Ligand SMILES: C/C(=C\COP(=O)(O)O)CCC[C@H](C)CCC[C@H](C)CCCC(C)C
């Protein structure tokens with residue numbers, strides 16, 4: 001085991017494996033196949049020192065390769081964010097797509113593609129912070145242009161309702177702040193962040209698209225929202241949440257008990273849809289209320305069904 005561990009240490013391994021191996025090497029006898037002499041580390045301080053040096057060196061190499069992987073992933077995802085917004089800016093400028101539809105498609109795709117990109121980051125504990133740099137840089141971009149410290153017509157046209165720069169300081173800003181929160185607090189370790197982003201990006205995004213086009217039957221308690229918008233939010237939010245949970249579970253990030261999980265996602269989708277439909281009078285933006293409601297329900301629900 002130790003011998004194979006040392007051989008394995010020569011190849012790129014995750015920081016977790018390295019640290020486990022390092023602990024293993026430092027607190028155990030080195031056993032090796034019959035053709036290699038057996039050393040009892042108690043009698044060989046030189047070997048013990050060499051093993052420590054090797055474990056530390058390989059740990060540094062492992063940590064370095066993880067950091068390199070995370071830096072590369074951050075640049076790649078940042079490039080994707082810029083390309084996405086630029087693409088919809090071009091489509092809007094050429095009048096190939098309405099501005100309201102452009103904004104909602106950016107709303108749906110940005111967060112879901114960001115979420116889908118989480119597995120390309122390393123298994124190191126710092127990976128989530130690298131990932132959160134992408135929404136953080138976009139947060140700064142929204143602040144700079146929302147405060148008109150600089151101008152970026154493409155950004156304003158593709159993510160605002162009326163093309164006013166100060167609009168960037170509301171929905172879009174809250175949106176990227178929620179992305180940062182979910183990346184740092186929940187990351188790939190919990191389904192709570194996955195479901196919350198699926199409901200904010202997928203559910204809330206489709207409600208606008210469907211509701212504007214097919215929302216003639218308004219809700220009895222809110223004439224600004226419609227049955228078509230809310231039903232589509234529930235269904236699409238549910239499907240995107242289950243899809244994203246399945247994606248992360250087949251990659252091995254968490255094991256879910258699917259019957260209870262489906263029930264929980266249905267509950268989260270229902271509550272988030274009701275919260276989104278309420279007449280808040282601008283008191284709280286949907287990009288805060290929808291993920292917040294999703295987090296609360298998912299937190300208390302997954303606590304009882306357990307995940308591993
Ligand atoms: C249009 C957006 C929010 C508006 O919400 P609402 O007012 O319609 O309710 C989304 C703003 C997106 C932001 C400018 C860019 C975010 C990029 C993201 C952090 C990373 C995406 C990476 C991926 C690979 C494309």
Ligand SMILES: Nc1ccn([C@@H]2O[C@H](COP(=O)(O)OP(=O)(O)O)[C@@H](O)[C@H]2O)c(=O)n1
Pocket residue numbers: 171204207208209210211212215224225226227228229230233276277286
């Ligand atoms: N449940 C919903 C949500 C939105 N909508 C439609 O989508 C438009 C924009 O919805 P919204 O104000 O929630 O948009 P955002 O705050 O998400 O950008 C509404 O004025 C409705 O026409 C709907 O019909 N039903």
